[in-house]
Structure formats: structure tokens, C-alpha cells
Amino acid sequence: MRDALCRDLLDWYDVHARQLPWRVPPAARRAGVRPDPYRVWLSEVMLQQTTVPAVKGYFRRFTETWPTVEALAAAEDGAVMEAWAGLGYYARARNLLKCARAVVAEHGGRFPETAEGLRELPGIGPYTSAAIAAIAYDAPATVVDGNVERVMARLHDVHTPLPAAKGELTALAAALTPEARPGDYAQAVMDLGATICTPRRPACGICPWRTPCAARAAGTAPELPAKAPKAVKPVRLGHAYVARRADGAWLLERRPDKGLLGGMLGWPGSDWSAAPAPAPPLAADWRTVGEARHTFTHFHLRLAVEVAELPEGAVPARGSFVPVADFRPAALPTVMRKVFDIARSALLPD
């Protein structure tokens, strides 16, 4: 059973593998081309919580700017955080740097070859370590992400809701992981989940596993994997202060390293809570011009956007002025860019 399933899936992958900038296609792999572990690692960290289309541009810019793990390890923290801006989950960027530096300092610039060794590195959990071991080194590691969970739940018609089903689905995935071509197999299951066995409308008619698939036979595929009802996310409120000095400079503040958006540049603001007290960075004629909304993993945020024009000699209690020539909105995290878009139309009307 396992051999037939793996063969059918790998035959399909040999023809239909997605072309991805970090991937060595199956034909090249058979010809002996090995993936660069640095590129595999970078792509896997970027893909945590983010989609392939969103990652492609970032991956290209990162590998052009820092083509090796040594180059990334030597990069300035601020430059990496800016290059990461917009990808979200900024702890990943901080761990990315820590990991690159650990690989260079402790492993001579070579990533460990086993999932266990990889897990010792900062920011690498069970999924990422298995993915790098399988894809970069062809280790028979079981790689389980959301795509793989969905495919396993359907192939075996598992109705236990997630997250309780994780252990069962991981065991089912492990039982299928082959000794031969485990790297291609791991990528093939991911591709199947991303392109054929999709969440809403699985294309069972063209699926290489349509014959053995239990959910297809039972007609239950679209409702799997079952999920426990989601907790309702709370709403937090806050104030964001966008100030422009008479010479065009913007008042920005780097957030503390720890916590949400840690180390990122943003607008000075209040706490984010149920009833935040206003906390302007200096006394000025603040005007509320709109509300920026953003959803984080655990809460929705609504920020009252307040703007002010400041005279040349203004002295803020927090933050510092960034000259207009150095200000790059694209380097701000998404929520701060939303604030800026609202503030800009009030401060710089067309």
C-alpha cells in the first residue's frame, strides 16, 4: 500500500511539481543537483504562516542581498528587519539572524544534516527541521504542515477535529514517508495539498490518490479536516501618532526588541488594550483622522490615527525624526503602513 501510494504521488510530482525559486525540480534532482540548505532554510522560515506568492519577492531580495548564510550572519540587524517588513511575525526575522549567526559560529557555515541537529538552532521547530532535513539532505523525515494534515485526513477519512487530530495525522504521514526520494515525496505531498487537495474544492478527478482516497469514496472530502470551533478574537484599541515636522521629517520610534513587532520601526503610540490612555509623544495640536484596523494572531487591533504638524524646533519625549529622504514606508510593518496611508491623506492631500 505505502509503496503504491508513494509511487503514484512521485509519478505525479515528476510531471506537475510547482516551480519555486528555492526548489530543485525533480529532473534536476535525479541528475544529481543538490538543493542549497541555506535557500531551503530561508524559504521554510519565510513560509511559516505565509503563502508562497507572498514569499517569492522577499526570497529573491534576501538571496540577492545575502546570497550565503555567512553574508546573512554578517548583516546589520536593522537592514534585515527592514527587508522583512511586511512579512509579519517579526520574531521570525530576529530568529533568522540568530540562526544564521549560530550556523556560522558553531557549525562552520554548514547547516546540520539531521532533524534533531537542526532543531537545536534558533527558530527551527519540528516542522521546519523535518522539512530542511528532507528537502535539503534527503533524510526520511516526516514533514507535516497544514497541507499535509488536510491530505492525510482525507486520504484516511479521519473525522477527529484539529488540533486534537494532530498526533493521529502525523502518525499516518510518518507511516507513508518513503526511504527512497523522501525530499521529493515531502514536497509532493505539499504540492498536492496546495494545488489539488485544496481546502474548499479538492480536484479529486485529477488526483493521483483518487482511487485509494477514503474521503473521496465517502463523499466527505470538502468537510475535512474537521476543526474545533475557533475562539472569538478579542478587540484591542490604541492610538498611533503620526507627526510631520515643517522640513518634512517624520517622527518614528523603534519598538522594544521583545513583544509584538519587536525591533521594528513604527509610529509612537499608546498601549494596545481595552481602554488605552492617550500617550502622545509630545504636546501638539493632534487631530484624529481615521482608524487603522489590523488582525494579529490572537486579537483584532483598532488604532485611532492622530496627526499633527510640528514646527522645526519640536522636541519629542519619545522617538526621533527621520528625514524625508530616508523615510521608506515599505520598511514599516503592515499595521504601521496602514496607519501611514490614513495619515498621509490628511497631512499630504493630493
Ligand code: SF4
Ligand atoms: S482524492 Fe480528493 S480528497 Fe482525496 S487526496 Fe485526492 S484531492 Fe484530496
